[in-house]
């Protein structure tokens with residue numbers, strides 16, 4: 057069975073005829089070619105697939121594309137600022153070496169971005185708690201925590217359009 | 220300014236933080252199809268029949284294969300002859316997760332649907348899911364040709380009976396080193412495209428040339444038209460050096476159906492099909508005097524090989540026993556090991572590969588000696604350290620010729636951060652207060668063998684050689700491209716190599732690119748494993764850059780009508796020392812290096828292009844001193860790490876930021892092994908931890924912050940002085956954590972707890988003591 061779904065992704069309207077069971081993460085990766093959103097598990101534990109759904113962090117492997125008709129999704133490809141500068145969170149990950157292999161990183165950045173929207177100045181403990189649903193096998197997390205703190209401390213970061 | 224040693228931000232990051240990384244699953248060539256496995260649900264069974272009719276009839280299905288379709292093919296490379304794993308199980312399955320059939324379909328949903336329609340009729344056989352079950356008299360035999368389940372037994376050369384009989388004191392321990400699933404967040408993924416011009420395999424792999432050479436050999440096709448590409452790889456930790464059936468099956472199926480075939484492992488598959496690590500049991504006996512001085516050590520390692528032994532798995536107990544004595548001067552050491560097959564996932568390298576097991580046991584023994592003699596654990600360590608003036612130090616093992624270190628120095632540095640006396644007082648106080656959490660302090664003075672390795676070392680694990688390749692190519696504008704045979708998957712090698720080359724060449728860091736991971740592009744290489752990327756590969760970059768720089772100086776001298784010995788470089792300008800006003804820029808030297816008429820006599824175009832196959836004379840020996848402070852909740856048995864102090868000696872540091880990252884990541888995996896992770900099987904061989912719901916990879920909230928320090932004894936085997944740091948944390952952390960927990964509970968008579976130290980284990984101890 058196929059269903060037509062219309063989703064706004066990174067500010068652009070997308071509309072596709074999809075199988076009812078198509079997961080959002082596959083819609084993003086395979087229909088739209090937005091491969092920055094990753095898949096790391098099949099039990100909704102790892103958070104590699106985290107995107108923003110109407111501004112809140114959501115695991116795109118747990119959502120059917122057809123379920124979110126008319127919703128707004130932001131993926132890592134849409135995380136940068138309008139002038140092309142990295143977002144404060146992206147820059148924080150770079151500055152604080154918050155990534156190694158980079159596989160968990162898009163999900164981490166999206167989850168951390170959602171955290172700062174809710175709580176612009178989180179403590180270390182609040183950050184660790186908020187990122188409980190995002191696994192990283194490489195960094196041991198301390199530098200991810202530092203990256204989120206960096207973003208909290210530099211909310212107005214811009215590279216002046218330099219990407 | 221020297222870039223080696225500087226905190227330089229990574230070149231890798233801009234792509235990875237914007238979603239522009241390119242992992243294998245991100246590739247979707249035209250006509251790409253999807254392969255899905257049917258994996259055994261039985262630990263040990265005969266296959267009576269496989270019914271594929273319904274699956275084949277499903278629209279969109281392009282092929283369904285069982286062993287019958289590939290009957291003429293050899294088994295999967297990497298195994299031991301006669302004990303190796305078929306690409307798809309023939310007649311018998313030997314572990315849950317073994318591939319039984321594969322489906323290729325136009326998309327992954329259809330392939331998964333079809334896999335569900337395949338009916339495998341099993342006749343269950345008795346299974347052995349543990350070492351004790353496999354070695355019990357009358358146990359079912361996995362491989363008829365063996366006649367039993369022991370693959371290999373290496374007895375003591377001399378069991379040291381006299382030394383033990385004469386010793387004032389002895390103590391023994393049986394230690395289980397828990398089986399772990401490496402679990403990179405990107406599971407195994409590969410994509411094969413076998414067309415008229417040859418085979419290309421994109422694979423999440425740590426050693427692309429190793430795979431290229433093997434796959435070409437396996438199919439009997441020339442290596443020139445076989446290409447393996449490891450693009451961005453989402454972590455490896457040793458698990459992505461193994462040859463697994465998926466690589467060969469996607470290739471064959473691509474040839475068969477004439478389309479690209481992709482395989483993307485699910486996490487649940489990854490936990491049972493990606494090779495496991497550790498899975499050793501140790502029987503250790505130590506002889507010592509009343510002052511805690513060690514007189515002799517005897518260690519038997521029993522290695523669980525899983526169902527199909529492989530070369531790396533067989534090498535694990537060799538490395539463990541080689542490093543049995545750790546950083547201690549032990550007059551007599553006897554080692555023995557045994558490799559045993561069980562109905563479980565095969566075992567191979569996992570971050571540290573054999574060395575974490577060694578450091579865990581010797582560091583537990585040190586604390587046992589402290590407990591028996593009443594000498595403080597820190598003091599027992601000091602009394603037994605190999606002193607700084609003893610290098611090179613020959614051990615009981617010909618593999619391990621320690622060349623440098625300062626074990627007492629690292630411990631001194633550690634104790635500057637740890638308020639040990641205060642902590643001990645606090646521990647005593649809390650023991651008296653039933654409402655307070657118990658406190659424990661654990662140390663580990665660890666040493667590992669890394670920087671693989673001298674000629675012959677990796678060959679023993681089936682690799683072509685033990686050097687690493689580096690090619691430095693100057694472009695006509697004076698920028699440089701470096702090609703390396705190392706194959707990074709998170710280490711930041713692109714950045715560190717550019718730092719090394721920038722210093723050697725005098726070229727700006729931003730004008731240096733590093734290419735890796737494509738056998739059609741880089742010279743024959745070996746790969747990234749065994750903490751070798753800097754100690755061997757980085758040294759190669761330095762050597763090749765140095766050679767290019769010498770030739771560049773000759774060209775500059777020719778252009779300046781001076782002598783090459785007098786030329787120096789600053790800000791990418793060559794000039795005669797003392798006369799910076801008359802200079803020639805790198806860009807001009809580079810441009811002219813391609814023009815025969817501009818070159819000094821005897822020099823030919825291409826002089827600024829150098830390829831090196833860097834050899835090293837010895838392994839490297841990173842070491843360090845760690846301290847873990849834990850609190851234990853008396854009600855729940857929960858262990859909480861309060862502080863983790865880490866002093867590393869990895870020799871020269873190229874980039875402190877990246878070293879810090881490697882230490883943190885390794886320590887996180889070490890803590891995970893100590894407290895959380897355990898790949899568990901029930902007695903019938905069914906895995907109990909085959910999803911991320913039950914296999915507990917820790918999250919940010921499960922791990923502490925880290926307090927790091929450093930000492931530096933340079934590696935004498937390379938001119939950089941770097942030893943490697945990728946595996947250090949996973950070697951050093953587990954004993955520190957467990958020593959801390961045992962210390963917290965020592966007043967209850969606790970001598971040892973096997974990993975992972977779960978709340979229930981601790982709770983049982985606390986309850987038992989009530």
Ligand code: FES
Pocket residue numbers: 094095096097098099100101102103104105106115116117118
């Ligand atoms: S892929 Fe969505 S949580 Fe793991």
Ligand code: FES
Pocket residue numbers: 154155156157158159160161191192193194195404453454709
């Ligand atoms: S950076 Fe590799 S999993 Fe997080």
